Amino acid sequence: MADKVLDAKGLNCPLPILKAKKALKDVPDGGTLEILATDPGAVADFQAFSRSTGNELVEHSEEGGVYRFLIRKTA
């Protein structure tokens, strides 16, 4: 169970990233943020975001057009 869940479904670039960045502020260090999105561009973008910011993209998956990302706050 993630510490926080962000529903970014229906939002387009760059809103899922911007909202995730904001939501991470409410996640304790070492905690996790789950993001749900429908923007296919979010797949590459959350990987790039995680690499650049040093947060860990623990997993990502897709089901029925909804992308799910789990990011651990490590930065």
Added chain:
Amino acid sequence: MSDASNAVNPNSMSIIVTKGSLDWAYPPFILSTTAAAMGLDVTMFFTFYGLPLLLKKMDLKVTPLGNAAMKMPMAGAHMVMPNLMAVIPGVDAMATKMMKNMINKKGVASIDELRELAVEADVRMIGCQMTMDLFEYKKEDMIDGIEIGGAATYIEVATKSHINLFI
């Protein structure tokens, strides 16, 4: 340029914003907000037609005139707007309305929303003094928290920024 105060900050970006139409307002605000979210220090320098993007009340429009690449999705295909049509009164307003509808429908942020997010993310915004004089804009018509400066102000920022873009 070798002393520490002039060193390039590897996590920094500057953007010169020169265009203020509804379509061209997107790239600078998308990139500045995203870079800020990724931990970069971001500075935007608004000059010429980009300056009105700092006005409290923006009135952004798009025109198909002179834009051969502009194709609007329509009924599964893409419709080209002939340049000749763009000179007809009301066509710009129609194109603007179509674009705004598309923006809403596709979950794309409005420019107002992106600008607000940029302000929230402490993106440094500098309005060009010369452009303000030239086109007669007043600082009180601009959003709060911006700075006013000129070419030297920007160049100082650029010498310390790792990424410098002109849009």
